[in-house]
Amino acid sequence: MMCGCEWDDENGATNGFWQFGYDGEDLVNLDLKNLRYISPMQQGLITQQKWNNDRAWLESCNQYLNTVCIESLKKYLQYGKSSLEKTVSPQVSLLQKDSSSSVTCHATGFYPSGVTITWMKDGEEHHEDVELGELLPNEDGTFQKTSTLTVTPDEWKNNKFSCLVEHKGINKEESEIRTNNGNSLPIGIIVGVIAAVVLLVGMAGIGYKIYHKKKKDFKPVSGSDDGSNSSAPA
Structure with missing residues (x-):
């Protein structure tokens, strides 16, 4: 089932729909102007006749679409006024x-x-x-x-x-084609900067490997026979 309403804020005209479907096809649709249901398929004729004979049901649909739904729509539009009326030029x-x-x-x-x-x-x-x-x-x-x-x-x-x-x-x-002049960086400079960063990172990695290897191979010298050691705390 789908239902909804429309409101023209310029002339105040309203409209609404109330539709029922079955297995992806329209079963019965409300003709709001004439306040009666219409079925486009043979299987919906019994429902169409039953609902059209129920005046209370028809008046309930009419009341919802022309009053409750329109009032809710205006309220939601007011809530979202700042966003709906926002305009930003391209x-x-x-x-x-x-x-x-x-x-x-x-x-x-x-x-x-x-x-x-x-x-x-x-x-x-x-x-x-x-x-x-x-x-x-x-x-x-x-x-x-x-x-x-x-x-x-x-x-x-x-x-x-x-x-x-x-x-x-x-x-x-x-009419003027945008170029890399001004604040934009030419692609050659961008590539050059990236290459320089990669080079610096590579050099830092090489330096770390050399330092790490030297540190691994380092062996502390034992103190002299008299027990003195320049690295010991005073």
């Missing part, structure tokens, strides 16, 4: 591995999840050779999405391409 970047690779428009950090990504070519919408990625969640509760455009370097150079991201009525457009 950050948009154009990413490319090299000059011959496809260009990816990456929109991230936006909430709610509804977003539209459109490629523009010389001021007109461009839909050829475009692959839209799936909507993915971020760890902080926001979302991210990508759209990839396959284009030759000459075509990109000779035309004005841009990525237009629309979210909650706000548009953000990006």
Whole structure:
């Protein structure tokens, strides 16, 4: 059994459903407008007739869907108002591995999840050779999405391409491909740092082995015949 209700906060219109199923198929469904049950299958006709003759049961369903359920829905919406009405605009970047690779428009950090990504070519919408990625969640509760455009370097150079991201009525457009300049570290430097760390760790390991071997081979010298020993406490 499934039941629920809908409420339009702009015009106040309400609606509801009350459905019963059996073995994965609809058995009887409530027609709330006409306040009667309808069965789409032969096996549910007996139940349909029985429930439609029970006016108390029909009024109970009507009362729940149009009053109790709507009041609960409004209450839950009020409880979650801060989260439901939260809006965070996306950050948009154009990413490319090299000059011959496809260009990816990456929109991230936006909430709610509804977003539209459109490629523009010389001021007109461009839909050829475009692959839209799936909507993915971020760890902080926001979302991210990508759209990839396959284009030759000459075509990109000779035309004005841009990525237009629309979210909650706000548009953000990006036309410059992001590079490793600025605060980003070039991949060569990153690899160099990692190699240096590995080298230092390797040298430390060699030093430890040499020290450990010397310590293992060390044998203390016995004191002189007169009992004196420079390492003994005074």
